[in-house]
Amino acid sequence: MKKSKDENTEQQILEAAKFVFQSKGMDGARMQEIADQAGINKAMLHYYFRSKQLLFEAVFNNAFSLLAPQLKAILNDESSIEDKIKNFTSSYISFILQHPYIPNFIIQELNRNPDFMIKMKENPNFPNLDKFKYQLNKDIQAGIIKPISAEQLFINIMALNVFPFLAKPLLMAFTNSENETYSQLMAERETEVSSFIINAIKKN
Amino acid sequence: MKKSKDENTEQQILEAAKFVFQSKGMDGARMQEIADQAGINKAMLHYYFRSKQLLFEAVFNNAFSLLAPQLKAILNDESSIEDKIKNFTSSYISFILQHPYIPNFIIQELNRNPDFMIKMKENPNFPNLDKFKYQLNKDIQAGIIKPISAEQLFINIMALNVFPFLAKPLLMAFTNSENETYSQLMAERETEVSSFIINAIKKN
């Protein structure tokens, strides 16, 4: 069997497809551009992935499976609520530095085709809020944390972490920053965001 | 001159284009679909707007000029910081109910083509943070509010308000809600978000 050769090509295609799909979206991406980016013939894309749709789904699933563990950490590990918030904030920011296009890509494509989410949810280890909710309610009853629903707190944590990267062009304009100063703003958020959240929910 | 007729057609085109562009984006939108939606011949689109690009820009600018006043309110009116946060939160949520596609559309298209923002910024009455910053610093020095940069606070306010609508499909999955229960969650946020922010920044 030829192994090295085709696994290599398949990987090259996925790399190229990831680059093109994540920067232009499903509708804006062109099969020819992906082939050029991978340095191969366009027919190879169909040889390995059959159609644009299936190649796209491969890229999307890859991206989603990178994001999921980030979320599981905050929802299911054993640390305290306060530590979870701190850990999530700092790990999310370093995640973004490695995969800057992922959040935008996922949000954009989910809005284009919300059915994607249905398939994802069928996965039995799709993250859920149960543990986080239980833990939060315990802290609320113990009087450590002000009353808030787990759903709302989860949304707030996600919002404060993810939004600044989604809305980068808009926020750069409003805060009157260049690329560099905006990155600085984002770096400051690593501590800023978690203390903001903790101030909001902690009883004094 | 025939006036009523053509102004009507132009308006119908804009309505249809808004619908199609805002739900499918520039790349996903088809001129034929816009024409069908408007109930007219495809050639009319070019007669009135010359090209897909120009028609798109008309729709984009319309959308943006609906959003801008929302932001100006929080940045430039005379109320206290606390009131601004409350007002923005509740007015933003009712804005979304009237124009549910706008935030997604703007964020998506700005990421596709950040140069759009450059033209917008050239507008002399493009919103800026100066007044908000001055007002916030005064409150911080007076000891009413904990130290935080105006940029970070502004980002946080935007994030908490806008993100839940951008990430609706994702958050519906995580919070395990259907359309109806998710709308309820959003309704709760009208008070939830502003008290969350105020708790985070107010000195006790």
Next chain:
DNA sequence: ATTTAGTTTAACCATTTGGTTAACAAAAAT
């Protein structure tokens, strides 16, 4: 009544695009 100017349509066009095919190359298996 006729000219004039703007509006609308059907038919058409060139290009782009996702996808296919048939022939060729290179390993593996026999």
Next chain:
DNA sequence: ATTTTTGTTAACCAAATGGTTAAACTAAAT
């Protein structure tokens, strides 16, 4: 050594797409 399987390419194809054109239609101005 030769057959078979797998990988790769260039050329091709049909459908879709943004855009154009020339003719027909409409209503106001003369």
